[in-house]
Amino acid sequence: AQSVTQLGSHVSVSEGALVLLRCNYSSSVPPYLFWYVQYPNQGLQLLLKYTTGATLVKGINGFEAEFKKSETSFHLTKPSAHMSDAAEYFCAVMIYNQGGKLIFGQGTELSVKP
Amino acid sequence: DSGVTQTPKHLITATGQRVTLRCSPRSGDLSVYWYQQSLDQGLQFLIQYYNGEERAKGNILERFSAQQFPDLHSELNLSSLELGDSALYFCASTQGMSDSPLHFGNGTRLTVT
Numbered sequence: 738a739q740s741v742t743q744l745g746s747h748v749s750v751s752e753g754a755l756v757l758l759r760c761n762y763s764s765s766v767p768p769y770l771f772w773y774v775q776y777p778n779q780g781l782q783l784l785l786k787y788t789t790g791a792t793l794v795k796g797i798n799g800f801e802a803e804f805k806k807s808e809t810s811f812h813l814t815k816p817s818a819h820m821s822d823a824a825e826y827f828c829a830v831m832i833y834n835q836g837g838k839l840i841f842g843q844g845t846e847l848s849v850k851p
Numbered sequence: 852d853s854g855v856t857q858t859p860k861h862l863i864t865a866t867g868q869r870v871t872l873r874c875s876p877r878s879g880d881l882s883v884y885w886y887q888q889s890l891d892q893g894l895q896f897l898i899q900y901y902n903g904e905e906r907a908k909g910n911i912l913e914r915f916s917a918q919q920f921p922d923l924h925s926e927l928n929l930s931s932l933e934l935g936d937s938a939l940y941f942c943a944s945t946q947g948m949s950d951s952p953l954h955f956g957n958g959t960r961l962t963v964t
Contacts, residue, residue: 837907
């Protein structure tokens, strides 16, 4: 069965530091992978997605993620954290052979210290 | 603004009661998803509809039901409510293509007392 594991429920970085949020997936078929961000009292917003093609995917707000099939990973990075990046981040895998069901990881809360 | 509208924003009700949550998808989107978000369970997929038909089912309790109407809006009905049903319920919509991202509403916060 397809699943997503996010390592670390809470990550704290200093402003200007590298952001690295880890995501590993399990899928019996080539996956479609997504990162979403949730700000307080709001719904989820798409950051980026990987379906096919280039394995390095660029998203909004300076975030990017690299699909590594050999490591079954899809880690999210940003070179320099900004205070406004503080939010909860969710990795997700789409089970497209089951009608497009999207399965989310448990989420990682990112804190940014001044 | 995602274009997905959920009403009401907040709902407070007592155990044993029944409530209806409503979702209007983004214009042009045919598929609607429902998710439950709680602190202990995270984001749980409940059910998906495509153009009025049920497409996929997740961990939806028998006390819960949903439907998508001809105008594509959707309703999630929760009955015989328990304290543990207190959560944030999200609706999301998408065009329906397999790699289309989901667009989420701001959720309905349900509190069962």
